[in-house]
Each structure stands twice: as C-alpha cells, then as structure tokens.
Amino acid sequence: MTTDTNMKSPEAAAVPPPGRAPDKKRVPRGHKRLLTRRDRITLAFMAGVPTVLHVALVWVTAIASIALAFTSWDGIGFSSIKWVGLDNFKHLFSDNPQFWPAVEHNIIWFVVLILIPTPMGLFLAVQLDKKIRFSRVYQTAFFLPVVVSLAVTGFVWQLVYNPDTGLINSLIGANKPGHYIDWIGDPHLNLWAVLVAASWRHTGYMMILYLAGLKGVDPSLREASALDGANEWQTFKSVIFPTLRPTNTVVLVVTIIEALRAFDLVFVFNKGAQGTELLSILITNNIIGESSRIGYGSAIAVVLLVISLAVIIPYLIATFRKERQA
Amino acid sequence: MSTADALAKQRTPVRPARILLHVFLVVTSLAWLAPLLWAIFAALRPYAETSNKGYVSWPDKLNFDNFKNAFEQSDMLHYFGNTLIIAVPAVLITLLLSSMVAFYVSRFDFRLNIFLLLVFTAGNLLPQQVIITPLYRMYLLIDLPGITASGKLYDSALGLVLIHVAFQSGFCAFVLSNYMRMLPHELTEAALVDGASVWRMYWQIVLPLCKPAMAALATLLSIWIYNDFFWAIVLISTGENMPITSALNNLSGQYFTDPNLVAAGALLTAIPTLIVYFVLQRQFVSGLTLGANKG
Numbered sequence: 001m002t003t004d005t006n007m008k009s010p011e012a013a014a015v016p017p018p019g020r021a022p023d024k025k026r027v028p029r030g031h032k033r034l035l036t037r038r039d040r041i042t043l044a045f046m047a048g049v050p051t052v053l054h055v056a057l058v059w060v061t062a063i064a065s066i067a068l069a070f071t072s073w074d075g076i077g078f079s080s081i082k083w084v085g086l087d088n089f090k091h092l093f094s095d096n097p098q099f100w101p102a103v104e105h106n107i108i109w110f111v112v113l114i115l116i117p118t119p120m121g122l123f124l125a126v127q128l129d130k131k132i133r134f135s136r137v138y139q140t141a142f143f144l145p146v147v148v149s150l151a152v153t154g155f156v157w158q159l160v161y162n163p164d165t166g167l168i169n170s171l172i173g174a175n176k177p178g179h180y181i182d183w184i185g186d187p188h189l190n191l192w193a194v195l196v197a198a199s200w201r202h203t204g205y206m207m208i209l210y211l212a213g214l215k216g217v218d219p220s221l222r223e224a225s226a227l228d229g230a231n232e233w234q235t236f237k238s239v240i241f242p243t244l245r246p247t248n249t250v251v252l253v254v255t256i257i258e259a260l261r262a263f264d265l266v267f268v269f270n271k272g273a274q275g276t277e278l279l280s281i282l283i284t285n286n287i288i289g290e291s292s293r294i295g296y297g298s299a300i301a302v303v304l305l306v307i308s309l310a311v312i313i314p315y316l317i318a319t320f321r322k323e324r325q326a
Numbered sequence: 327m328s329t330a331d332a333l334a335k336q337r338t339p340v341r342p343a344r345i346l347l348h349v350f351l352v353v354t355s356l357a358w359l360a361p362l363l364w365a366i367f368a369a370l371r372p373y374a375e376t377s378n379k380g381y382v383s384w385p386d387k388l389n390f391d392n393f394k395n396a397f398e399q400s401d402m403l404h405y406f407g408n409t410l411i412i413a414v415p416a417v418l419i420t421l422l423l424s425s426m427v428a429f430y431v432s433r434f435d436f437r438l439n440i441f442l443l444l445v446f447t448a449g450n451l452l453p454q455q456v457i458i459t460p461l462y463r464m465y466l467l468i469d470l471p472g473i474t475a476s477g478k479l480y481d482s483a484l485g486l487v488l489i490h491v492a493f494q495s496g497f498c499a500f501v502l503s504n505y506m507r508m509l510p511h512e513l514t515e516a517a518l519v520d521g522a523s524v525w526r527m528y529w530q531i532v533l534p535l536c537k538p539a540m541a542a543l544a545t546l547l548s549i550w551i552y553n554d555f556f557w558a559i560v561l562i563s564t565g566e567n568m569p570i571t572s573a574l575n576n577l578s579g580q581y582f583t584d585p586n587l588v589a590a591g592a593l594l595t596a597i598p599t600l601i602v603y604f605v606l607q608r609q610f611v612s613g614l615t616l617g618a619n620k621g
Contacts, residue, residue, distance in 0.1 A: 039524040046528070047430040050423035050495055051442065057461065057492035058449040064460035075463060124354075127347060134348075140607070141355035144362065147603040147610070148596045149553030149571050155578065155592035156365045165585050167364050170382040200361070212615035253451075261453045264555045268575065280455040287462050288560055297459045305456045312451045316444055 062305060068298035075292050088299035099300070102277040105191055109198070109278070110259035117199040118255060121206025126236065128207070129214040139211070143204040150201070154268030157197040158184065187275025194265050194276060202258065206251060213247030214240070253315045260308055279304050369393060369589035376586060392590035400581040402570065402594060409569040411483050413551045416490040417544055423491060424498035425536065429528045431499070432506035433514055443503060450496025454556050461489065465561055481563045489561065490551050498543050501613075505539040506532060542613030545606045549599050570595055 035043070069088055073081045092099050124142055128135045145153060160167045161183035168183065169175040183193040217240055225235040263280040266272050272281030279300055286297030368381060370388040396402065427446065431439040465480035474482035513535075514527050522531075533540075558572035565576045574595055582588040603610055 035518075035524065042524045043430060043434065046426035046524075047442070050427045050499070051445075053423070053488070054446060054449055054492045054495055057489055058452065058457060058496070059445065061457035061460040061464065062449075062452065064464075065456060068460060075466075127351065130347075132344065132347065132351075134351075138351045138355050140604075141358050143611075144359065144600075144603075147549060147599050148362075149555060149599065151553070151555045151571050151574055152592045152596045155574065155588055156361050159365050159368055159585055159589055160361050162585060165376070165381050167361075167381070170380060175380075200358070204358075208611055208614060257451055257453070261455075263455065267555070267559070280453060283455040283458060284556075284560060287459055294459055294463065301456050301459055304453055308452055308456065309448075312448050316448055316451075320440055320444060 065298045065301045065305065068295055069302045071295045073294040075294055084295065088295050091296070092299050092303075098277045098282055102279045102282050103303075105276065105278050106259055106262070108191065109195065109262050110256055112195045112199065113202050113255050113259055114252070117202035118206050118251060120199075121203045121208075122210045124203070124207045125210035125214055126240070129211060139207070142207050145201040146204045146208070150264035151268050153197055153201060154265045157193075157200075157265075158269065161193055184270055187273075190270060190273075190275040194269055197265055198262065202255070205254070209247060209251055209254070210244070213244045217243050249315070249318075253311060256311050257308070260304060365589040365593055368586050369593055371586060373584045373586045377584075381585075392586045393594060396582060396587050396591040397594060400577045400591065402577075402591070404566075405568065405570040405573040405577075406598075408483070408567060408573070409552060409571070412486045412490070412569050413548060416487045416494075416551050417547045419487065419491045420494045420498055420547055421540055421544060424495040425502050425533060425540070426528065427495070427499045428502035428506050429532055432503045433527075433532070443500060446496040447500045448496075450493060450500070454493070458556075458560055462560055475567075476564075480561060481567060483567070485561055486557055486569070489557055490554070494547055494550065498547070501543060502536060502539060505536055509535055538612075541606075542609045545602060545609040546613035549602055549610065552599055 068081075070083060070085060071081050072084045072087070124138075128138055148156075159165075161169075163169055163180045163182050163185075164175050166175070166183070169181060172181075173179065174181045182189070184190050221239050221243065222235060225239045230238070261280065262278055263284070266276045266278055266281060267284075270276060272278055272285070283297050283300045283304070286293050286300070367385075368376070369392050370390070371385050372387055372389070372391060375386055376383075427442070431443055462480075465485050466478060468479040469477060470479060470482070470484070471477045474484050476482050479485040479488070509532065513531055517527050517531055552569075553571055554569070555571050555575075558569050559575070562568050562572065565573065568576070574591065577591060578588050582591045
C-alpha cells in the first residue's frame with residue numbers, strides 16, 4: 001500500500017511534501033505544452049495498448065457475464081442466445097441444491113480465515129518483530145506455504161489426510177477397515193480439512209503483511225509506553241494495534257478476496273464434491289463440466305461479482321482518496 | 327521512578343521469556359513444516375516398503391528413485407517447458423505494459439488517470455471465475471489459423487499469456503505508479519525542456535530508476551504465474567499443452583500411481599518456486615508488501 005511504498009523507497013525523501021501540491025498543478029500543463037505530435041501518439045499508444053487488453057479481457061468479459069446471466073445459451077452459434085429474464089436467478093435461488101451450501105461455505109471460509117490464521121499471523125509477526133535471533137529462519141518456515149502453489153499444497157495435504165496411508169490416520173490408528181476417518185470424502189469433515197490447509201497458508205501471508213505494518217510503527221511510541229510502565233500486552237493493545245489500522249484494512253480486504261477466490265485447493269482435493277461446494281467451483285463446473293449451461297453459470301458469476309465489487313470499490317475509493325490527500 | 331528503574335525492569339525478565347519464545351517458535355515452525363517434511367519423507371521411501379510396513383515406520387531405505395521415476399515416466403520436462411513458454415513472455419510483457427501505463431498515469435495528469443488506475447486495480451482484485459464463462463467462449467470464438475497450434479486462442483500458450491498479462495498488469499500498474507510518483511518531477515521536466523521524446527523519458531530516465539520495484543514485481547509475477555492453476559485448467563483442453571502446475575492434476579491420476587510418487591511429483595513441481603524464493607526472498611516479500619492489496 002501507499003504507506004509501505006513510502007517506507008520502502010529511498011526516493012521518498014527526495015520529494016519534499018509541502019512543495020508538491022502547487023507543483024502538481026503547474027507541471028502537467030508545462031509537460032503538455034512541450035509535447036510534440038509524435039509524443040502524443042507515443043503516449044496514446046503507451047496508455048492505450050495495456051488498457052485495451054485489460055478492459056477487453058477483464059471488464060468486457062465481466063460485463064458479458066452480467067448480460068449472459070439473463071439469457072439461456074448452449075454456446076453453439078449466437079442465434080441460439082435467448083433472453084430469459086430473471087429465470088436463471090430464480091432457479092439458482094430456489095431449486096439449485098448446491099447454491100446455498102456454496103454460499104455458506106464461502107462465508108465459513110472467510111470467517112475461519114479471519115478468526116484463526118489472521119490473529120495467528122499477527123501474533124507471529126509481533127513475536128518476530130522483537131529483534132530476536134533467527135527471526136529470518138522462522139519467517140522463512142512460516143512463509144514457505146505461501147510460496148508453494150495451492151495445487152501442490154492440495155497434494156501435500158492429501159498425503160496427510162489420506163484415509164489409508166495418511167499421516168493423521170496412521171498416527172491415530174484410524175487406517176484400518178472399519179475405523180476409517182475419511183477426511184476428504186466425508187461431507188461433514190472435508191470442508192474443515194481443506195480449511196486447515198487454507199489456514200496453514202493464510203497464516204504466513206498475514207504474518208508478512210503485519211510484519212511490514214509493524215516495521216512502520218514509530219519505535220518511540222514503544223519506548224514511551226515502556227517508560228509509562230505498560231506491560232507488553234497493554235502496549236500492544238493500546239499503542240501498537242491502533243497504529244496498525246491501515247494494515248488491518250488491507251488484511252480484511254485480502255481475506256475477503258481470498259475467501260471469494262478459493263478454488264484450487266478444493267478442486268485438487270475433491271473437485272468440490274458434496275461438502276465442499278463453493279461459488280467458484282459451481283461456475284467452473286458449468287463450463288467445463290458435461291453440461292455447458294452458459295447463462296446459468298453466468299448467473300452464479302454475477303452473484304460473485306456483486307459481492308466482490310461491494311468490497312473492492314469502497315476499499316479502492318478510500319485508498320485513492322487518501323492517496324490524493326497525501 | 328526513573329529511566330534506570332524502567333531499564334532494569336526491562337532487562338531482568340528478558341532471559342527466561344526469550345527462551346520460552348524460542349521454544350514456542352521452534353515447535354510452531356516445525357509444525358508448520360511438518361506437512362512438507364512428511365511429503366519429503368514419503369517421497370524418499372520405496373513404495374514396496376511403505377505398503378509393507380505402513381507410512382509411519384522407521385525407514386530401511388531412503389533414495390531418490392521416486393523422484394527419478396516421477397520425473398521420467400510423466401515426461402515432466404515437457405511440462406516445465408510449457409510453463410517456461412508461458413511464464414517468461416507473460417512476466418516480461420506484463421512489466422512492459424504496466425510500466426507504460428504507470429508512466430502515463432504518474433507523469434501526465436490528464437484527469438483520466440485516477441479512473442484508469444481504479445479500473446486496472448479493481449480488475450485485478452476480481453475473482454477469476456467472475457470472467458471465466460465469457461472468456462472461455464471468447465477464446466473458442468477467436469480463430470487464429472496458423473498462429474497457434476490449435477488454430478484458436480483456446481488451448482494455446484498465447485491465450486494463457488494474454489490473460490496473465492491482462493490480469494496481472496492491474497496489480498503491477500498500481501504498484502509502479504505509486505513508485506514512479508515518488509520520483510522527483512524535475513527529472514522528466516528537465517528532459518522535456520531539453521527536447522527528449524516521451525519514449526526516451528520513459529525508457530532512459532524513469533525505467534532505470536524503477537529497477538528495485540521491477541525486480542520485486544518480476545519475482546512475484548514469476549511465482550504467481552508459475553503457480554497458476556485455474557486459467558490453464560479451463561483454457562487448455564489438451565493435457566499435453568498444460569503448464570506444470572495444472573498438469574499435476576492429470577499426471578497424478580495417470581502416472582503417479584502411488585502416494586510416494588504423488589509426493590515426489592508434487593515436490594518436484596514446487597522446486598523451481600522454492601529456488602526462486604530462497605534466492606530472491608527479499609524481492610518477493612518486498613513485492614508482496616509493496617502492493618499489499620493483492621488477493
């Protein structure tokens with residue numbers, strides 16, 4: 001984020017903040033006047049090519065998702081696209097046995113991530129920020145799961161959960177016929193099993209974000225608090241945590257987005273079979289599954305889009321507003 | 327109460343607490359590594375032995391046979407090659423395009439720029455599944471006879487490169503524009519007065535100053551694109567054309583017939599990311615926190 005960038009970059013010091021505001025108004029006009037025709041063409045090209053590519057592949061398709069959600073289409077020729085109004089949504093909300101479980105699982109995904117690995121990541125960050133020895137070694141260990149792909153993570157955790165040969169069942173003696181605990185197949189267990197793997201990864205990610213946030217905390221605050229006789233917990237609660245507000249916002253947004261994006265782990269585990277349905281999986285099954293129900297899949301995508309934008313837009317507007325003021 | 331008192335108070339309880347903290351951290355990090363260590367352990371043991379004695383048992387034999395077999399039987403090299411063909415152009419083009427947008431947005435205040443940046447950043451935060459249905463159809467509709475092996479954008483490396491570039495350039499444009507905004511305006515102003523072209527300003531003045539940010543982003547992008555699973559699962563239909571991470575899913579059914587081979591195959595897939603991470607850890611972490619709004 002902005003604060004981190006300011007912190008990280010040596011150039012930050014080179015820009016005197018007070019002199020910037022008037023500069024900003026004058027300079028661009030000066031820039032503009034000096035531009036030749038060729039420069040203008042270059043600029044249009046530099047801004048245009050990436051924008052066209054991004055808009056065509058990301059935003060046009062997002063809008064197409066919305067349009068297709070009100071149609072029924074089997075994908076063969078444009079003439080077979082039929083306007084069906086709200087039918088897809090009606091079916092989705094009333095007779096799809098997988099839709100509400102999927103919504104519930106996405107919500108559970110978010111709640112678990114924000115309640116367990118996020119505080120855990122914060123806790124680890126606070127401990128590792130204490131100038132202790134081997135801090136980097138510990139950081140590397142906790143961060144390793146973030147670097148490894150989710151697909152590999154899925155396979156590695158399957159080795160842990162496998163009912164016959166897995167680590168857990170072997171250790172607790174549940175790998176004999178009749179005593180199986182089927183961590184991946186049992187619809188009451190599998191979501192939680194996947195969430196353990198997801199949390200394993202999320203903790204390290206949150207730890208890194210909080211470590212960056214903690215580096216930005218003014219050390220004199222800590223000293224002042226210690227001089228006032230506050231203990232560690234009091235210092236954290238009333239001095240450190242409040243100053244982490246920008247990091248907390250980022251963490252919240254990242255966690256919501258992660259919960260909405262959850263896909264790879266579940267797909268590798270059991271392709272989103274009973275117990276682990278997710279919105280992202282339902283959408284994908286509607287295109288690569290045997291039935292190509294484009295309108296219907298798009299309706300689910302619209303649900304996901306609306307939830308995502310409800311989070312993304314306010315967050316970005318707040319971020320950019322802050323940036324403008326800065 | 328004096329400063330000396332407070333200092334004394336601070337110093338005395340440090341030792342035992344520190345030891346306790348180290349114990350806690352050692353135990354927790356081992357627990358964190360446990361799944362990976364377990365996979366390594368399983369991959370190093372012959373299948374015959376583990377099926378005989380069970381997986382939780384003292385190993386008689388440890389060797390790299392599973393790694394060798396997984397690598398050779400499934401022709402992994404071919405899939406690593408696929409990844410290379412996709413990831414290298416994708417990273418380079420993403421950096422080029424996003425730095426161009428960032429340059430425009432941060433140097434020329436043409437009123438549009440906040441909106442443009444908003445479009446890019448928001449696009450990058452969307453879940454991929456939101457756009458996949460029309461994207462999949464679009465890729466099937468675009469005919470490229472003679473350009474891609476499949477004759478379409480679908481099932482081609484080109485298609486994957488394009489979507490990676492489109493998607494990731496949002497994040498990179500955001501990070502780079504923040505970075506470029508902090509470079510003094512006088513730099514480009516002076517160049518402009520001297521009659522330098524816009525392109526020269528970008529290529530010879532601004533870009534070289536962005537090296538640290540570009541390096542961090544390149545590391546991050548390489549790992550993300552290498553690790554991508556979803557795009558290739560949907561947009562590639564021929565198993566042969568899949569990059570390694572997505573191919574793993576097919577290979578595990580076809581060639582990796584026992585858990586030891588699955589472990590070896592999965593670990594082999596992770597090795598390139600681990601190398602990049604260990605060599606460029608600082609870049610990776612700084613890139614991640616540089617633009618922490620990434621999902």
